[in-house]
Amino acid sequence: MKEQWFGYSSNKKVFERLGARLDRFLHIASSAIGTILIAISSIFLSNYTLATEIENIADAKGFLVFLYENPWLYFISGAVSLLLGAIGISKDHKNLSEKIGALTQANHELKGEITDITRLSDNRRAELDKQAEDTHSLRGDIATLHEELVRQWLINFPTPKDKKSYCRVSLYYYSEKSFTLLARYSENPRYSRMHKQRFSQNEGAISKAWQHGEWIDSDCPDYTQDVEAYLAHHKEMYLFEREKTVSFTMKSCRIFALAVKDAGIRIGVVVFESDKSDALNARVIKELKEHCAKYESNMAKFMRQGMLYDRALNLQRAPSAAIEQNDVLKSLRSAA
Known part of the structure; x- marks a missing residue:
């Protein structure tokens, strides 16, 4: 038209x-x-x-x-x-x-x-x-206070009296497809040190316990007696590369790991380990299982709280309305 x-x-x-x-x-x-x-x-x-x-x-x-x-x-x-x-x-x-x-x-x-x-x-x-x-x-x-609270609570886990300085207990919670250390305890200060390193869901004894509910390693060679056999065992069993295994402060040769559940859902793993081959025998493992069954709800609660604190610390602060307003006003002032 x-x-x-x-x-x-x-x-x-x-x-x-x-x-x-x-x-x-x-x-x-x-x-x-x-x-x-x-x-x-x-x-x-x-x-x-x-x-x-x-x-x-x-x-x-x-x-x-x-x-x-x-x-x-x-x-x-x-x-x-x-x-x-x-x-x-x-x-x-x-x-x-x-x-x-x-x-x-x-x-x-x-x-x-x-x-x-x-x-x-x-x-x-x-x-x-x-x-x-x-x-x-x-x-x-x-x-930090929560971490210290959990560490103090871990002191009560049963360990051989004559092997306490050769043993360690650690709690890991599962988040974002990896495991994060929540707290650990050992009478040996070297083994009790904390870190924020994350562990893959496909590596280590933590992964084995996460997948199967529990994991016992009583066949690992002693690092002080045969280094190469120890490294080969960790490579084959846990997929750890040589450099990573060597970097571990504690060269554990006996490991007992147990998945921790909350309302039937696995949310983390508790790991007992020792660098002495006679520390975690059948009797000690039985006592540890009974202790974990009795206090599993406590461990689950600690892990839930640890995840919340970790997320709160890692949250990036969103720009506030006042900051946005300030940027607008500065641009107006420069334009004027």
């Missing part, structure tokens, strides 16, 4: 656009037309005798011809048009100057308000940062 220039079906709005332009340029057009009329009529004024032309008016037609050919009429009309245009342009300039002045004043006031708000926002941001740091520090303190 071909669109028309005019009519109900037309969207061109020709006269509306012309009217809008006429509103803006009327004073300029009036001055220009007045100047042109004065210039043209001035050419004919020197040879025009008004009295003679008036005497020649005989009828209405003659009067119309008199008006049409009268340069004085065009001269006066041009002067009036020029005067009206000049007055209109002068008023436009005055109004525009007042508007510019008002906008400039408003801009200065806005800059002042932005500066004040930015100052308040900076102070608020500093307060929020301080609160976030305090909260993060408090969470860290709570996590």
Whole structure:
């Protein structure tokens, strides 16, 4: 369908656009037309005798011809048009100057308000940062206290009295497809040190217990007696590379690991280990199983709490509304 220039079906709005332009340029057009009329009529004024032309008016037609050919009429009309245009342009300039002045004043006031708000926002941001740091520090303190609480609780696990410094018990919780050390205890300070290293769900005795419910390794060679056999055993049984096995502080040769359940769902593993081949015998393992069965709910609770503390510490702080507002205000201030 071909669109028309005019009519109900037309969207061109020709006269509306012309009217809008006429509103803006009327004073300029009036001055220009007045100047042109004065210039043209001035050419004919020197040879025009008004009295003679008036005497020649005989009828209405003659009067119309008199008006049409009268340069004085065009001269006066041009002067009036020029005067009206000049007055209109002068008023436009005055109004525009007042508007510019008002906008400039408003801009200065806005800059002042932005500066004040930015100052308040900076102070608020500093307060929020301080609160976030305090909260993060408090969470860290709570996590440390929880770790110490669990470590003290692990002291009660049964171990051979004459082998306590050669044994260790550790709790690991399962999260994000890996195991994280929650707490551990050994009378030997070297073996009791904590770390935040994560263990893969497919490596180590932890993985074996996680998959099968429990794991007993009573065939591992003693590291002090046969290093190569020890390394080969860990490579074949637990998929540990040589460098990783050598880096372990405790070279355990006897391991008993048990999956910990919460409402029937495995959430972690408790590991008992010793670097002495006669430390974890059948009697000790039986006592450990009975102890774990009795206190499994306690271990599950510790693991759940440990996961919550760990997630809280690892949460990235989202930008607060005040910080976002501060960035916007700074950009406005720089643009102004």
